[in-house]
Amino acid sequence: MVTGVLAQREPIVDVEPEVVKRWHSVVRVLFRFGFVVLGIGMAGVWLLHALLRTFGVPQETVSEVAKWTALHPFTDWVGTQIFDVRIDYTVTGSGDTAAKWVAVFTLLLVAVPVTAAWSVIDRRRPNYVRLYEWFRLLLRISLVSALLLYGMIKVLPSQMSFNLERLVEPFGHMSPMAVLWAQSSLSEPYEMALGAAEVAAALLLILPVTAGLGSVLAVIVALQVLLMNLTFDVPVKLFALQLFLYVAVLAAPDIVRIVRALLGQAVEARPQVPLLSTPRGGRILLTAQVLMGVWLLGATTVEAYDGWHTYGNARPKSPLYxxxxxxxxxxxxxxxxxxxxxxxxxxxxxxxxxxxxxxxxxxxxxxxxxxxxxxxxxxxxxxxxxxxxxxxxxxxxxxxxxxxxxxxxxxxxxxxxxxxxxxxxxxxxxxxxxxxxxxxxxxxxxxxxxxxxxxxx
The missing domain is CATH 2.40.128 (Lipocalin)
Known part of the structure; x- marks a missing residue:
């Protein structure tokens, strides 16, 4: 029964949005706020940047787009007026710069009036069942992109590459992040196993029929990444938190169903609202998801392969190595x-x-x-x-x-x-x-x- 819950192979009941009962007003407001922040402001922006990179857009252009999607120049004003910080959008390799934290705070500020206006304009709508499914699809594709990227650079070891200097550097001289990188790079199978888990979760998330299993696996992966970033002071804490929020939203319904099944309770077929109103539209959308997944897999594999041979464990060695x-x-x-x-x-x-x-x-x-x-x-x-x-x-x-x-x-x-x-x-x-x-x-x-x-x- 658990396997059936995860893989969602049981009959899925299509339900039109009008048939579903009216959501509580608080739930509707929270959904609107979450859609603006998590959906558009975070997952949508990440996916846009990822697609620009895969299509070969120059890094300078991607950086300029990232600056504007960080709500420049309003973020600059928030930084100087509220936090007394001058915002610098220069790419440093850190995901926890002041600019990124202030940009998230600015996004939350902007989301409040947007949610309020949306709530007033759309106050008569009973629920957002169909938009919720589109929201989940956006989170899924963004997760696929992120997990494939970080997974492939571990499968082809280049994220934690082995450096000779670690053999002679005193342990006490290393930062917590350097310790994590050193111990991970000493075992290629360990690093590759971490990446394989991320890639497996991403591949399962591509298809709706396996997305339930993929989201549960992604929870484990994202939690492990979040714990490492928090406990070893890796400067990707903000993005790790965002990924964990994505997988938490996606996996919550399936985790509840798993718990009920383990407790011996009956687990009914999960109602699912079709994203498009016609069967043909559904088939086209499914094909688009598969093609998107294949494209992202190919692009991240090429990127990881290049990194593996440029600065990863397959990089050239010094002639006096x-x-x-x-x-x-x-x-x-x-x-x-x-x-x-x-x-x-x-x-x-x-x-x-x-x-x-x-x-x-x-x-x-x-x-x-x-x-x-x-x-x-x-x-x-x-x-x-x-x-x-x-x-x-x-x-x-x-x-x-x-x-x-x-x-x-x-x-x-x-x-x-x-x-x-x-x-x-x-x-x-x-x-x-x-x-x-x-x-x-x-x-x-x-x-x-x-x-x-x-x-x-």
């Missing part, structure tokens, strides 16, 4: 001792100079290198490695117009590098010895079916 200990460091002919003074600050804001003594240099991606100082802090910079000329250029910017250091290198042995060049205008020479990655249990331990004792160190 590895962790290298700095065993000899000299400025001119004078060797710099391995000393560190934690009381001294670095006035240059992280830019290395010749007097800095490095503990390690990490070559991970071809476009950059990471240096670990003697206090275990990490600094990363754009880099260019010319294997033909055996040269390394360290810069402030990715175009390498502002060079920080240039080195020539030789590799007398596979596990040894000699770097000579200029850093901060002074001659520097370094000897690097490669670290055997097998010494790190995080990557070498592997999986064991049989263990005499817990391996916990």
């Amino acid at each position: 590895g962790i290298w200990n700095v065993t000899v460091y000299s400025i001119g002919s004078e060797e710099v001792p391995a000393l560190v003074d934690f009381r001294e600050s670095r006035p240059n804001g992280g830019i290395p100079n010749a007097t800095d003594r490095f503990r390690r240099i990490i070559f991970d991606i071809p476009q950059g290198i990471t240096m670990q100082l003697l206090d275990d802090s990490l600094v990363s910079f754009p880099a260019r490695i010319d294997t033909d000329q055996h040269a390394i250029t360290l810069s402030k910017d990715t175009t390498h117009q502002w060079k920080l250091a240039t080195f020539s290198y030789v590799q007398p042995q596979p596990d040894r590098l000699i770097l000579e060049g200029s850093l901060g205008g002074r001659p520097v020479r370094m000897q690097l010895d490669q670290v055997d990655l097998a010494q790190y249990p995080a990557v070498s331990r592997g999986f064991q079916w049989v263990q005499a004792t817990p391996y916990f160190r």
